Amino acid sequence: MIIFAVMIDSFYSLRMHSSLKGQHLSGAEGIVSFESLEGETLAMLHRALTHERGCATRIALHVESLAPQDILEGPIPELSTIEVDDVAQGRRAARALLRQEGVSPRAIDRAMQDLAAGAASPGVNMRGAMLIDAATGQRLEPDPCRGIRVSRMDLRASGKALVFEALKQFGAARLRVKEALVLAAKVQAAPAVVAELCWSDDPSYVTGYFCSRTLGYVRITRLKEPGEALGGRVFFVNLQGRVKEELIEFLQRQPFWVTGVPRIHPPRPWRDE
Ligand code: PML
Numbered sequence: 001m002i003i004f005a006v007m008i009d010s011f012y013s014l015r016m017h018s019s020l021k022g023q024h025l026s027g028a029e030g031i032v033s034f035e036s037l038e039g040e041t042l043a044m045l046h047r048a049l050t051h052e053r054g055c056a057t058r059i060a061l062h063v064e065s066l067a068p069q070d071i072l073e074g075p076i077p078e079l080s081t082i083e084v085d086d087v088a089q090g091r092r093a094a095r096a097l098l099r100q101e102g103v104s105p106r107a108i109d110r111a112m113q114d115l116a117a118g119a120a121s122p123g124v125n126m127r128g129a130m131l132i133d134a135a136t137g138q139r140l141e142p143d144p145c146r147g148i149r150v151s152r153m154d155l156r157a158s159g160k161a162l163v164f165e166a167l168k169q170f171g172a173a174r175l176r177v178k179e180a181l182v183l184a185a186k187v188q189a190a191p192a193v194v195a196e197l198c199w200s201d202d203p204s205y206v207t208g209y210f211c212s213r214t215l216g217y218v219r220i221t222r223l224k225e226p227g228e229a230l231g232g233r234v235f236f237v238n239l240q241g242r243v244k245e246e247l248i249e250f251l252q253r254q255p256f257w258v259t260g261v262p263r264i265h266p267p268r269p270w271r272d273e
Contacts, residue, residue, distance in 0.1 A: 010033075010034050010065050010066070010068075011031050011032065011033060011034075011065070011066045011068060011071070011255075012031070012032055012033075012034070012037050012063050012064065012065055012066065013029075013030075013031055013062070013063070013064045013065075013066055013151070013152045013255060014029070014030045014031070014032050014037065014040055014041060014044065014061070014062070014063055015027070015028070015029055015030075015060075015061070015062040015151060015152075016028045016029075016044040016045070016047070016048060016059065016060070016061050016062075017059075017060045017127065017149075018047075018048035018051070018056035018058065018059045018060075019056060019057065019058045020051075020053065020054045020055070020056055020057050020058075021057055023124065023125070024125050024126070024127040024201075025048065025051055025053060025054070025056050026047060026048055026051050026056070027127070027149065028044045028047060028179070029150075029151055029152065029153060029154065029179070029182075029183070030044075030154045031066065031071070031152065031153065031154035031255060031257070032154070033157065036157075037063065041061060041063070044061065045059065045061065052202055052203070052204060053202065053203065053229065066152070066255050070255055071255040071256065071257055072189070072254060072255070072256050072257070073156075073256065073257040073258070073259050074185060074186065074188075074189040074256065074257075074258065074259070075185065075258070075259055075260045076155075076163065076181060076182075076185050076258050076259065076260045076261065076262045077181065077184060077185055077188060077211055077213075077216040077217040077262065078216035078217065078262055078263040078264070078265065079166075079167075079170060079172075079181070079216060079217050079218075079219070079262045079263070079264050079265065080216060080217075080218050080219070080264070080265035080267075080268070081170075081172075081218070081219040081220075081221065081265075081267040081268070082218060082219070082220050082221065082267070082268060082269075082270045083221050083267050083268065083269045083270065084220060084221055084222050084269075084270045085222075086222060087206075087222050087223065087224055087225055089222075089270055089272070090208070090220045090221065090222040090223045090270075091112060091223060092270075092272060093220050093270045094112075094197055094208070094210050094220055094223065095108050095112075096273070097195070097210045097212070097215060097218060098195055098197065098210065098236065100215065101134075101194050101195040101212045101214070101215070101236070102134065102194065102238075103134045103194060103195055103236045104134065104135050104136070104137060106136065106137035107132050107133065107134050107135065107136065107137035107236060108137075109137065110132055110137040110138075110139070111130065111132050111137075111197055111234040111236070112197075114130060114139075114234075115130075115197070115199060115230070115231055115232055115234065116224075116230060117230065118230050119144075119147065119232045120144065120145045120146075120147070121145065123230070124145075125201045125229075125230060125231065125232055126144070126145065126146065126147035126232050127145075127146050127147055127149060128141070128146055128147030128148045128149035128150075128233075129141075129147050129148045129149070129150065129196075129232060129233035129234060129235055130144075130147055130148075130232065130233070130234045130235070131147075131148055131234075131235050131237055131244075131247075131248075132234055132235070132236050132237070133236075133237060133238075133239070134194045134195070134236040134237060134238045135238065140237065140244060141248075142248070147232070148235070148248055148251055148252060149252060150183050150186055150187060150251045150252065151251075151252050151253065152252075152253060152254065152255040152256060153182055153183065153185070153186040153255070153256040153257070153258060154182060154257065154258065155178070155182055155257070155258050155259075156257050156258075156259060159259060159260065159261065162261045163178060163181075163261055163262065164178065165261075166261050166262055166264055167262075169264060170264045172219070176200075176205070177219075180198065180209060180217075181217055181258075181262065182258045183233075184196055184198075184209070184211040184217050185256075185258040186251070186256045186258065187211070187235055187251065188211060188212065188213050189250075189256065190247055190250050190251060191242070192237045192238060192239050192240070192242045192247045193235050193236070193237055193247075194212065194236045194237060194238050195210065195211065195212040195235075195236045196209075196210065196211045196212070196233060196234065196235050196236070197209075197210050197233070197234045197236070198231075198232070198233040198234070199223035199224045199231040199232075200224075200231050201229055201230060201231035201232055202229075202231075203226065203227050203228060203229045204226060204227075206221075206222050206223065206224055206225070206226055206228075207219055207220065207221050207222070207223070208220050208223030208224070208231075216262075216263075217262070220270075235251075
């Protein structure tokens with residue numbers, strides 16, 4: 001009886017990574033209760049088996065119990081959308097936002113070239129994210145094939161319905177958007193991170209985003225061409241004496257709840273200066 005009482009109060013980090021013939025296919029993250037662990041595990045398995053790029057040939061599921069007192073928390077970013085006419089304009093918009101956060105042109109060029117060409121190696125996506133020095137443009141992740149996988153984060157169960165309701169009003173009530181927002185929230189909780197840029201490696205998904213603590217989560221309606229299967233994430237960092245390994249440890253291992261409901265701004269068209 002006592003053992004059961006402990007279990008029902010517990011949380012679990014649930015992580016999935018799938019690959020197809022040796023190449024990264026998909027990943028998913030969650031912090032789930034004891035009661036929802038089985039259902040959520042099956043849902044992640046289903047995702048790996050029904051991915052638009054094919055059925056996974058290898059699926060790794062990791063389940064690990066978490067002590068509730070070890071879970072930090074931070075706010076969900078506010079959300080806005082920039083509407084652009086085409087990829088070139090979308091990337092100009094992303095560049096302007098990154099410049100606003102002080103990311104150097106060299107770092108932006110490095111990020112965009114590597115996202116477009118394959119961050120792991122030419123034509124090959126990375127499983128995690130790139131870490132790029134916001135001033136020098138130098139890639140900092142210890143394993144450039146693997147990258148940094150942000151892990152062990154979720155919305156608190158009590159706030160999930162409210163966040164989905166807010167996303168619905170925004171026309172973005174999709175699991176993909178919720179997951180990207182949660183990941184971006186944790187990334188922005190790391191003081192060394194200046195900004196994030198992401199476009200999907202799923203061929204049919206062309207909307208990407210920029211995120212920073214000051215400007216929030218900014219969706220950009222086109223950051224790549226339909227059919228393009230190369231993409232990923234970049235975290236621009238300014239270490240300023242901070243220890244890189246501690247940043248990586250935080251991003252990869254620190255359990256993190258994302259709290260609150262995002263403030264939403266109406267979509268606006270991008271105007272080049
Ligand atoms: C991904 O799922 O591959 C990244 C998705 C980023 C875009 C999310 C959004 O539409 O806001």
